[in-house]
Amino acid sequence: MTQSNKNSTYHHGNLRTALLNAARELAAENTIDSITLREVARRAGVSHAAPYHHFADKRSLLRALAIDAFTELGKQIKEQWQTDPEQNLKAIGMVYVQFALSHPTEFRFMFRKTLCEPIGTPDELTEIANGIFEMLISTIQTMQETGLATTGNPQELALIVWSTIHGLSNLLIDAPIAPQPIPDGFLEYQIGLVQKMLLHGLFVRA
Amino acid sequence: MTQSNKNSTYHHGNLRTALLNAARELAAENTIDSITLREVARRAGVSHAAPYHHFADKRSLLRALAIDAFTELGKQIKEQWQTDPEQNLKAIGMVYVQFALSHPTEFRFMFRKTLCEPIGTPDELTEIANGIFEMLISTIQTMQETGLATTGNPQELALIVWSTIHGLSNLLIDAPIAPQPIPDGFLEYQIGLVQKMLLHGLFVRA
DNA sequence: ACCATAATCTTACCATTGTCAAGTTCTGAG
DNA sequence: CTCAGAACTTGACAATGGTAAGATTATGGT
Numbered sequence: 001m002t003q004s005n006k007n008s009t010y011h012h013g014n015l016r017t018a019l020l021n022a023a024r025e026l027a028a029e030n031t032i033d034s035i036t037l038r039e040v041a042r043r044a045g046v047s048h049a050a051p052y053h054h055f056a057d058k059r060s061l062l063r064a065l066a067i068d069a070f071t072e073l074g075k076q077i078k079e080q081w082q083t084d085p086e087q088n089l090k091a092i093g094m095v096y097v098q099f100a101l102s103h104p105t106e107f108r109f110m111f112r113k114t115l116c117e118p119i120g121t122p123d124e125l126t127e128i129a130n131g132i133f134e135m136l137i138s139t140i141q142t143m144q145e146t147g148l149a150t151t152g153n154p155q156e157l158a159l160i161v162w163s164t165i166h167g168l169s170n171l172l173i174d175a176p177i178a179p180q181p182i183p184d185g186f187l188e189y190q191i192g193l194v195q196k197m198l199l200h201g202l203f204v205r206a
Numbered sequence: 207m208t209q210s211n212k213n214s215t216y217h218h219g220n221l222r223t224a225l226l227n228a229a230r231e232l233a234a235e236n237t238i239d240s241i242t243l244r245e246v247a248r249r250a251g252v253s254h255a256a257p258y259h260h261f262a263d264k265r266s267l268l269r270a271l272a273i274d275a276f277t278e279l280g281k282q283i284k285e286q287w288q289t290d291p292e293q294n295l296k297a298i299g300m301v302y303v304q305f306a307l308s309h310p311t312e313f314r315f316m317f318r319k320t321l322c323e324p325i326g327t328p329d330e331l332t333e334i335a336n337g338i339f340e341m342l343i344s345t346i347q348t349m350q351e352t353g354l355a356t357t358g359n360p361q362e363l364a365l366i367v368w369s370t371i372h373g374l375s376n377l378l379i380d381a382p383i384a385p386q387p388i389p390d391g392f393l394e395y396q397i398g399l400v401q402k403m404l405l406h407g408l409f410v411r412a
Numbered sequence: 413a414c415c416a417t418a419a420t421c422t423t424a425c426c427a428t429t430g431t432c433a434a435g436t437t438c439t440g441a442g
Numbered sequence: 443c444t445c446a447g448a449a450c451t452t453g454a455c456a457a458t459g460g461t462a463a464g465a466t467t468a469t470g471g472t
Contacts, residue, residue, distance in 0.1 A: 031320045047451050113380045114237045167373020174319045201407020253422050
């Protein structure tokens with residue numbers, strides 16, 4: 001009764017993505033814990049119950065953010081993909097850490113296990129993450145086939161590789177140490193160290 | 207009026223630690239996000255406003271948990287400390303990852319930057335974390351002095367070392383992959399890989 | 413021993429949040 | 443055209459973090 005909008009904006013048209021964007025915005029301004037369904041709705045210019053027609057609950061909204069982030073990361077890695085496996089290994093590292101640094105809030109979402117589906121459910125999040133992980137594994141396998149790396153379980157080797165770049169990303173973002181802001185060239189240098197370490201320490205040529 | 211306890215339990219006596227324990231319990235049962243000040247108070251058998259006499263707010267309570275966890279980790283590392291720097295490097299890695307695996311919720315607290323003091327404030331959390339980090343740095347320095355490692359900025363090297371074990375810990379706990387539960391001997395093997403990688407890849411002897 | 417003062421805890425209250433149920437408005441397929 | 447259902451709104455509920463004011467107990471200085 002109060003409102004008599006002539007223009008029919010009763011249906012938002014693209015609310016789902018508007019909500020996701022609002023949530024990202026909110027997270028960037030503050031913390032990922034400061035995301036509030038009601039504030040998200042408010043920013044999308046919609047009532048506080050509207051989101052429930054696009055997401056089952058708050059967790060689902062957050063999970064969608066995590067899925068989006070993983071998808072984007074995968075996309076960025078694929079864009080850098082070439083034929084040389086050694087090159088690809090480096091690309092994965094650089095893209096990964098840079099993604100974490102330039103989208104810290106999104107990066108944090110990706111590893112909040114709370115957001116995953118209950119155990120046993122086939123999880124979209126898990127699938128996408130596994131997709132990226134398998135790019136790493138196959139890179140290592142290629143390196144092994146071409147004699148660039150030692151034999152060994154590629155899965156276990158890949159876990160170590162992922163650990164190094166994931167750990168670096170995490171520490172740079174969230175460790176209660178870290179020299180902020182990060183100096184110029186620091187990233188390249190550190191990634192270089194990691195690269196060297198992997199090639200000479202893990203993938204020892206026979 | 208309702209209660210007329212003869213025994214004077216009006217003062218809890220040790221509420222602060224009781225609250226912390228209740229919080230840890232709650233986190234372990236569910237998620238660290240499921241911690242509720244009111245439920246914590248309930249479990250400690252105390253009114254919902256009582257915690258505010260021991261912690262400024264919820265964040266302070268959680269921060270105390272993080273500080274406790276860092277302290278405990280530091281203690282465990284020191285217990286394994288010996289003279290051989292190579293041995294110490296291994297000890298740090300093992301203790302670190304094992305701590306993460308056996309106290310996953312506490313481990314997660316340690317790296318929720320939200321819990322740190324506002325930027326600029328001298329932060330107890332940062333201090334303790336730096337203390338552990340410096341044990342790593344000094345280990346590397348010792349290795350350099352005794353010719354076990356190449357020259358290079360010990361701080362930067364330490365960051366890489368920390369990254370590897372931190373990343374491994376994180377992935378094992380929170381990555382949406384990870385073969386759960388972790389097979390027997392898996393940990394030792396992976397840490398072995400890391401160790402090998404560091405010694406042959408990062409700390410190349412001249 | 414005594415009492416003021418501070419520490420500890422309680423009750424009452426507020427705004428905000430996540431979620432649900434029931435109603436309202438729009439849209440598109442038949 | 444119409445009407446089933448999708449997209450939204452309003453209103454309510456219990457629970458939460460936080461504050462304020464009062465009750466209770468401990469403590470130290472005299």
